[in-house]
Amino acid sequence: MSRTRSVNWGQSVLNLIVALFALFCIIPFIIILSSSMTKEMDILTGGYNLIPKTVDFSAYQYLFQRMNVVLNGYKVTTFVTIAGTFGSLAVTAMVAYPIALRRLKYRRVISGYVLLTLLFNGGMVPWYIICVKYLNLHNSLAALILPALVNGFNVFLMRNYFSTIPEELQESAKMDGAGEMRILWSVVLPLSAPVFASVGLFVALSYWNDWWLGLMLIDKAELQPLQLLLRTIVSNVDYLANSSVLSTSVDQMMPREGIKMAATIITIGPIIFLYPFLQKYFVKGLMMGAIKG
Template identity: 55%
Template sequence: MLDKIGKSAMYLVILAFSAFCTLPFILVLSSSLTSEDSIMQFGYNLIPRDLDISAYRVLFADMSRILNGYKISIIVTVVGTVLSLLITSLLAYPISLKRVRFRRQLNVFTLITILISGGIVPWYIVCVRYLHLQDSIWALIIPLLCQAWNVFLLRNFFQNIPEEISESAKIDGAGEYRIFFQIVAPLSKPALATVGLFISLMYWNDWWLGLMLLNKVELQPLQLLLRTIQSNVEFLANSEMGAEIIRMTGGRMPAEGLKMATCIITIGPIVFVYPFIQRYFIKGIMIGAVKG
């Protein structure tokens, strides 16, 4: 009887905590559907006082650009996640093996990239002059391909896999690549799924690379496009286009609602990814963080 009461209390606490975690999302959604005058007068509320979709009308005024931004962001996120996960794991696996020569030096070299940065100017020169990434979709992918934090997270997970497994596979004639792709990788699904989520979030939310390396509007990812819209709200309010927007919305420029609406638009696709990998997530992050 006491066990049932304890479990029921635990479930109620978890349910209450889950409901509490959804409040910010509900607040953002409600604010995006509230008129600008109501937000200025009453502030943000969980239930819209004055229902208004002006912010979404402004965002979708140029629907083709929004859809193109979605397309670029999806391509960059999918391609970048696959390539980054492949490169990261192929670096993390060798430095996790005791039999690999210079593994300590490789670990130190990887660690240095976290502690010391080359600076923005050298980074920009390398990307533009040597890698020729300017005004290319690869400018949104290549600079983020390998992150040291993800390398160490996977390395720590790989260290938990007994080397006897790979040694027995070697006796049967398997090479290193076959061992990794057919034995190690399937055993590492929790860690790979966890790191894959981190990488996909990084690519999906990135706007800085586009700002630095892209001049072509048609290559702008969704995040950069929406950031540009937000940054130009005050400018638009005093321009002819702003007057047209105000006429279209029937009131003042929905500056605050526009900020909330951009959050709702950008959060959708990445939220749908999480349910597919949540069963791996906790196990992967815990096991990968055990060893140092």
């Protein structure tokens, strides 16, 4: 009985610690949400608070006046995130699966090449020349997808998970006449949902939050991703607010801090709802992919 009570007491303490940690993680999001609905003068005089002193939706009104631009950015970013995530998972799996097989002759050489991409890069200027001049990745949706399609870390994470799958299953399928692609599709992939969920979440977050590719490779406003559009809006507001001619009137009209926080809320909303659907796979895939070298 005493042992049962001690276990229950220890579990209660652990639950309390996790609850407090979760609360600390939620507090910054609440502050951002509160600040997006707070008057500019209240933020400047009293700082950021959990509860707004005076509720003011002028920041959202300013962004909603440009709703057509924001919605277009949402369309571009949503398409890029979905297409990029599925494409990245497919290519990453086709790279990771062969180097996870012990029977592949030059798998260490291929692994070394993948590792090289994590340690060195050619620099921004050669990267830009290759993307624009040789690959013609300029002012197209492919420019927002292809440069970030494969990441060496994700390849190793997926490779390590594939290595945990017993090779006897693959050999059995091979004896039944299945080829490598058939084994990958029918045997390996159904057992790899955790690592696909983990890597997919990493890739989706990367594509959703990316603005660098749009800044470097996109000139057309209708092809700019959401993050870049909102970054441009915030930059324009800061520029107008700091103008010596318009500073007084703009300070009264435009809540600079509120617009920044409202832009954060608008961009973070959809992606934050993706995690609960992947939570049951996330930790397992991350651990299984990391412990086996």
